[in-house]
Amino acid sequence: MSINRFAWLLATMALGLTPALSAHDKVRQPPENEARLIRFPDAGGYQTLVADLHTHSVFSDGHVWPSIRVSEALRDGLDALAITEHLEWQPHRADLPHPDRNRAFEEAVAALPDGLELIVIAGSEITREEPAGHMNAVFLSDANALLKVDSDPGTDRIDYYRAANEWPPEEAVRAANEQGAFVFWNHPFWTATRPTGVSRMTDFHAALIEAGHLHGIEIANGATYSEHAHRLAMDHELALIGVSDIHDLVDWDYPPALGAHRPVTLVFAEERSAAGIRDALFAQRTVVWFKNLLVGREAVLKPLLQAALDVKDAAYRRIPDIRNPGQEIELAIVDLTLTNNSDADVRLRNRSPYTFTQHADEMTIPAHGSLRLTVRPGEKVPQINLDFEITNALVAPKTPLRMQHLVELEVGG
Numbered sequence: 001m002s003i004n005r006f007a008w009l010l011a012t013m014a015l016g017l018t019p020a021l022s023a024h025d026k027v028r029q030p031p032e033n034e035a036r037l038i039r040f041p042d043a044g045g046y047q048t049l050v051a052d053l054h055t056h057s058v059f060s061d062g063h064v065w066p067s068i069r070v071s072e073a074l075r076d077g078l079d080a081l082a083i084t085e086h087l088e089w090q091p092h093r094a095d096l097p098h099p100d101r102n103r104a105f106e107e108a109v110a111a112l113p114d115g116l117e118l119i120v121i122a123g124s125e126i127t128r129e130e131p132a133g134h135m136n137a138v139f140l141s142d143a144n145a146l147l148k149v150d151s152d153p154g155t156d157r158i159d160y161y162r163a164a165n166e167w168p169p170e171e172a173v174r175a176a177n178e179q180g181a182f183v184f185w186n187h188p189f190w191t192a193t194r195p196t197g198v199s200r201m202t203d204f205h206a207a208l209i210e211a212g213h214l215h216g217i218e219i220a221n222g223a224t225y226s227e228h229a230h231r232l233a234m235d236h237e238l239a240l241i242g243v244s245d246i247h248d249l250v251d252w253d254y255p256p257a258l259g260a261h262r263p264v265t266l267v268f269a270e271e272r273s274a275a276g277i278r279d280a281l282f283a284q285r286t287v288v289w290f291k292n293l294l295v296g297r298e299a300v301l302k303p304l305l306q307a308a309l310d311v312k313d314a315a316y317r318r319i320p321d322i323r324n325p326g327q328e329i330e331l332a333i334v335d336l337t338l339t340n341n342s343d344a345d346v347r348l349r350n351r352s353p354y355t356f357t358q359h360a361d362e363m364t365i366p367a368h369g370s371l372r373l374t375v376r377p378g379e380k381v382p383q384i385n386l387d388f389e390i391t392n393a394l395v396a397p398k399t400p401l402r403m404q405h406l407v408e409l410e411v412g413g
Helices: 003-014 023-028 031-036 066-075 103-110 157-164 169-178 203-211 227-235 274-282 298-308
Strands: 047-055 080-086 119-127 134-138 182-185 216-221 239-243 264-269 286-290 293-296 309-320 328-340 346-350 362-365 370-376 383-396 399-408
Touching (some): 047 239, 047 274, 066 103, 080 103, 103 119, 216 286, 239 293, 264 274, 293 298, 298 309, 298 383, 309 399, 362 370
Parallel strands (some): 216 239
Antiparallel strands (some): 346 383
16 A cells, blocks of 8 residues: 555544545445535536635645545545645744645645545645735646745745745736636635725736736635625626635534535536636636525526426326216316425525415525425416526626526316
8 A cells, every 4th residue: 555545544534534435426425425425417518516726734824634635525525626725825834844835736646545536736825915915826737936935034934924925926926827827816805904804806906807817716715705706706707716715624614514515616617627627717617606605607507507406297286076076177276396406405586476385485495305386377377487586596796596497287177
């Protein structure tokens, strides 16, 4: 057994885990792991891939080895993971003075168990004071090219951070773009640097967008979703990104036993590969899943919900005809089942003229579950048009997705 394989096994044992399998091999998943898998259907002719593009390990300010990040990603059913260490902020520098900023990525790749699928993406976090703030660059070929320190400041983390910050951040972003990286603006609503918590466009970021060097923005990071960042994404044509930015154990911050999950970016790719994910990000084919909220542009979000939701067993209700034994009467009442093939509880608000018997105008279809619905159209018609707002699916800030479903009916006697 290789050292890396042995280290991975020790890591899973330390977490109380058993070796997990990919989300694309769910049949073989241990039963206790099924509940934590992140699962959404393929949609719009694309493969739906689950990615966390912002995580940390001990190679910057995280508290676990990269092998733990790999194990967690496999147990959560992720398709892709980026360990994006701070280039300049190295708080463990006295204990882990690694000169090669590619090491976390290399350790993560080496920790992949044989036969298990996880796309590990090379990335780094460019870390500066405001107005530049923090930016992630993913799909790098060499992270070292994004860092420049002219003189050795020793092992002190603050001295090193100050020395690394002397290199202009736009130069680091330019170096990332020269490698074909996808660059996104991290947590622009971070209250540590923005006491109001309001995301606003800066001249620095506007110049990067104008140059084509900034491609996305985090609208969800950890425990926070920002409407202001969401608005910036829509106004400036930036890809919508949602991430965990995890530093500790995933199970600590998002306890599976409580039904929690890390925020992720759903990427709609032509193929299940790093190249497929990169192309989809640049094409802005993303949906953010944050808690029970889905956020995406309508052209991407609507096909996902269309793939997730279905109407089954729609028919006019028939009851025995007490005046004619052995015969039935068909009522002008439609019974149907709404099904949901996704990890999100889908919350509906009725916008049709119909009234329902067991439900008012707001209802929820549970994740991977169904809801029995009775519709009263007032007369027997060959079709009914269900019209809903999906209140936990946003196509813009405060703007829920609206969907219609035309249900064909057989009208009897």
